[in-house]
Amino acid sequence: MKTNTRKTFVALVLAVLTVNAVHAAGDDFKSVVKMIEQFYGVKHEGLPFLAKAGMKVASTAARIKGGQARRFAEAGSIKLAVFENQEFAGEVTRFRASLNGALTTTWMPLIQTLSATNEEQNYVFLKSAGDKYNVLVVNISQREATVVQVTISEKNLALLLKDPEGAGKAITEEATINDQE
Amino acid sequence: MTSLFQRSIGQPLIVFGLILAAALVAQAQDSRIQMSSLDHLAAKASQTVDVNIDERLVRIAAKLLSDKDEDEREAKKLVTGLKGIYVKSFEFDNSGEYTQADVEAIRAQLRGPNWSRLVNVTSRKEGNLEVYLLMNGEQIGGLAVLHTDEKELTIVNLVGPVDLDKLAKLEGQFGIPNLEIEQSKPKTKNDQK
Numbered sequence: 001m002k003t004n005t006r007k008t009f010v011a012l013v014l015a016v017l018t019v020n021a022v023h024a025a026g027d028d029f030k031s032v033v034k035m036i037e038q039f040y041g042v043k044h045e046g047l048p049f050l051a052k053a054g055m056k057v058a059s060t061a062a063r064i065k066g067g068q069a070r071r072f073a074e075a076g077s078i079k080l081a082v083f084e085n086q087e088f089a090g091e092v093t094r095f096r097a098s099l100n101g102a103l104t105t106t107w108m109p110l111i112q113t114l115s116a117t118n119e120e121q122n123y124v125f126l127k128s129a130g131d132k133y134n135v136l137v138v139n140i141s142q143r144e145a146t147v148v149q150v151t152i153s154e155k156n157l158a159l160l161l162k163d164p165e166g167a168g169k170a171i172t173e174e175a176t177i178n179d180q181e
Numbered sequence: 182m183t184s185l186f187q188r189s190i191g192q193p194l195i196v197f198g199l200i201l202a203a204a205l206v207a208q209a210q211d212s213r214i215q216m217s218s219l220d221h222l223a224a225k226a227s228q229t230v231d232v233n234i235d236e237r238l239v240r241i242a243a244k245l246l247s248d249k250d251e252d253e254r255e256a257k258k259l260v261t262g263l264k265g266i267y268v269k270s271f272e273f274d275n276s277g278e279y280t281q282a283d284v285e286a287i288r289a290q291l292r293g294p295n296w297s298r299l300v301n302v303t304s305r306k307e308g309n310l311e312v313y314l315l316m317n318g319e320q321i322g323g324l325a326v327l328h329t330d331e332k333e334l335t336i337v338n339l340v341g342p343v344d345l346d347k348l349a350k351l352e353g354q355f356g357i358p359n360l361e362i363e364q365s366k367p368k369t370k371n372d373q374k
Contacts, residue, residue, distance in 0.1 A: 093224045111356055114229040117274055158245035161238055162256050164356045
């Protein structure tokens with residue numbers, strides 16, 4: 001009886017460890033998109049131009065504070081998911097807790113701005129990737145949301161740190177706005 | 182015999198060493214203010230800002246901001262030596278959304294033995310400003326700013342060697358809000374006339 005209990009316990013521990021390992025090794029970008037979909041009962045859009053966003057990085061530009069244009073993302077590194085005209089009602093702090101719970105073991109929360117009354121949420125997470133950094137930017141408003149993951153150089157990380165809110169917005173713009181310049 | 186000696190003297194030494202190491206670590210972390218007790222306010226706030234820039238990130242900023250660009254050079258100078266920048270700020274639509282107990286949870290940490298409040302510091306913004314400095318001997322170990330207004334609560338915590346002048350220059354950068362801090366000059370006899 002004792003042996004069976006021990007075996008069950010060991011199996012459970014192994015199962016938990018495996019799930020955690022899969023989660024840690026998995027694609028956090030996809031996990032966050034899925035989390036938003038499940039939490040708010042929404043679906044992200046697979047617009048054709050979005051798939052090209054990563055390749056079009058050379059023709060995209062971000063506007064940061066002061067009107068200066070600066071590219072943050074390394075070429076081809078942009079991952080983007082967009083949610084449009086859907087309901088992201090309430091639960092701002094509960095969603096924040098879920099997101100932090102899922103990401104903060106592997107990602108560092110750099111800046112989070114929330115508005116419970118206006119139902120707006122902005123998150124910037126960081127993770128080192130060799131000599132570069134991955135940046136995950138999540139913006140959720142009442143009717144729209146975007147999730148962007150980019151890889152940036154250490155030099156651009158320094159600029160991101162100098163103006164985390166502005167640079168977070170710039171990264172989202174860089175991924176979503178096709179500059180006609 | 183040797184083994185008995187090792188057990189009787191060695192173990193207490195190890196325990197003492199561990200306690201000493203823990204105490205040193207605790208002292209080194211003293212200037213980091215715990216702000217998680219305020220997290221519940223986010224549910225009521227019209228705007229919540231939470232910034233976490235740890236030592237590793239500060240070092241990257243200090244290393245990689247350009248010396249050629251004037252703006253970056255200035256920022257680089259300011260963050261060099263810092264060990265962390267932490268900000269938590271809440272804005273509310275109505276007054277009375279946070280309690281004195283919320284503020285007290287922060288103030289209680291700033292009553293620690295090495296913290297002292299700077300009295301000659303004011304803000305051009307409305308509300309009450311409290312600035313605290315952590316001294317480790319002759320060295321500044323950190324700085325904390327508590328700004329309270331009827332509809333606003335902001336805590337800025339800079340870990341590492343930093344002075345008020347540096348803080349004032351850092352406002353608006355690295356997620357630090359613009360608190361419009363100014364150091365008032367001590368009153369002279371002529372001022373009092």
